[in-house]
Every structure is written in structure tokens, then in C-alpha cells.
Amino acid sequence: MKITFLGTADVRPRIDAYVSATMIEVGDAVYLLDAGAPVSDLMLRYGRRPDELRAVFTTHAHNDHVDGLLQLFSHCIHIYPKASYEVFMTEEPIARAFCDCIGTLYHMDFPKERLHVHIAAEGVVYDDGVLRATYIPVAYNEGPPHFAILIEAEGRRVLFTGDMSQDLKDDDFPRVAYECETDLIVCEYAHTLIDRLDPCLKQCRTRMLAFNHYAGYRHEELAAIVNSGKYAFPIRALRDGDVIELNGTEER
Numbered sequence: 001m002k003i004t005f006l007g008t009a010d011v012r013p014r015i016d017a018y019v020s021a022t023m024i025e026v027g028d029a030v031y032l033l034d035a036g037a038p039v040s041d042l043m044l045r046y047g048r049r050p051d052e053l054r055a056v057f058t059t060h061a062h063n064d065h066v067d068g069l070l071q072l073f074s075h076c077i078h079i080y081p082k083a084s085y086e087v088f089m090t091e092e093p094i095a096r097a098f099c100d101c102i103g104t105l106y107h108m109d110f111p112k113e114r115l116h117v118h119i120a121a122e123g124v125v126y127d128d129g130v131l132r133a134t135y136i137p138v139a140y141n142e143g144p145p146h147f148a149i150l151i152e153a154e155g156r157r158v159l160f161t162g163d164m165s166q167d168l169k170d171d172d173f174p175r176v177a178y179e180c181e182t183d184l185i186v187c188e189y190a191h192t193l194i195d196r197l198d199p200c201l202k203q204c205r206t207r208m209l210a211f212n213h214y215a216g217y218r219h220e221e222l223a224a225i226v227n228s229g230k231y232a233f234p235i236r237a238l239r240d241g242d243v244i245e246l247n248g249t250e251e252r
């Protein structure tokens, strides 16, 4: 499994980083986890075409995680007419608005026979025999649904925390991180603070943890955590274009 971090920034505009989008490759199969803009261009930059996609999983419907879907859908109408993939969104009105927007822009019905938009619910939402995606609800204050997503492929397990609440009350950090062994946890750092995260990280059973989705001004704060050496696993702060490869044949 090869994971390319296309965008690692939070919602603020940046000159050196894009918002949340991650590409996952398992052999020839390509998937996205979150689809912040300009995800279509970024896929090409890192060697894959949008019509190679099998599925797109979004953690929640905030703009910095989904607005690249409009570009992706547009390209798949005119540039890649054979593209066909599954898209998992989390809120029905927003999914409908995106499909309606494409239909209005191009004076056509949304091509739902090729681009299959689903509303994700808790549990396994996708399994094509190559990759399995499990949605796990997290709290993120009040309001619309937010999910962590567990990705399993080639005997490897990667947990994306999705966006969590600032104070991490009510066990907001996904408990699966404590309950099962993961090869990698990709942890957001847009909302949480390290003193809240610290007791959660201490319970994680993972081989590696990587922070993404953080503001540029938090680089130094993250460097201190990365270099602290206080956790049982290595930690890194991700930058756009970083790649993590998990070898499927290695023993866990």
C-alpha cells in the first residue's frame, strides 16, 4: 500500500500546501481519502489519472475535505468519459447539492450510472477484495457527522482520525486506535491540542503516527512533539507530496 499525501494543510489558504487529500494505491487500484481541491490536478502530479479511481472516501463534508469533488466530477464528464467510481459522502443535502451543481453547470443529469455517490454510515462501507474501508463516528463538537476511517489492504491497517473535537471529550479519539494494532495512524492536528492528545497517543497501538491537516504556524509546535521521543512509536509531521509505503509482505 502506497499512501501519497496530496494535501496536508488545514482550511486556511497557503502558498506551500493544499487542503486535505490523500491518495492510496494498492497495485493498480487507486483510491482517495478526502478530496480537497485541486485533487484532480494533484493526482496527475503524482502519477495517476482520475479515471483510474475506484473509490473516494470523505471523512466529513467541510469544504477543505470535499471541494475537489466538483473538479473531479467535472473532469470525469468531459476529459475522462469512461471514469466510474464510488464516492462516499456524509451528508445527503450536500451530496445532492454537488450532483445538482454538476448537472446545472453542464446542462445534463448527473452521470449517476458511472459516478456512484453514497451516504456513508457507521461500519464497513466498501470492500472490493483489494481494500476495505470502515467508517467510525467521531464527535467533533456538535453538528453534522464526522468519521474516522480505517483502511485495510494487503494485511495492513491504517487509521485516519478525521477531524476531532478540540477538547477530545467523550472518547472522541477513535477507540479503535487503542483496541487493535495499526501500521499507521494519520492524525489531524487542526483542532486538537497536544495536552489533550497526549493521553490518547499514549494508548495507541500503532507502529507509526503521522500528523496532517495542520496550519503552517504550528510547524514548530509539531517539531517539538516529533522530537520528544516520549511515545512508543515514531511520529512525523507530513508535508504535501510525502509518501509512506507499507510493504504488504512484511510481518506485522
Ligand SMILES: [Zn+2]
Binding pocket: 010, 011, 062, 064, 065, 163, 190, 213
Ligand atoms: Zn478539516
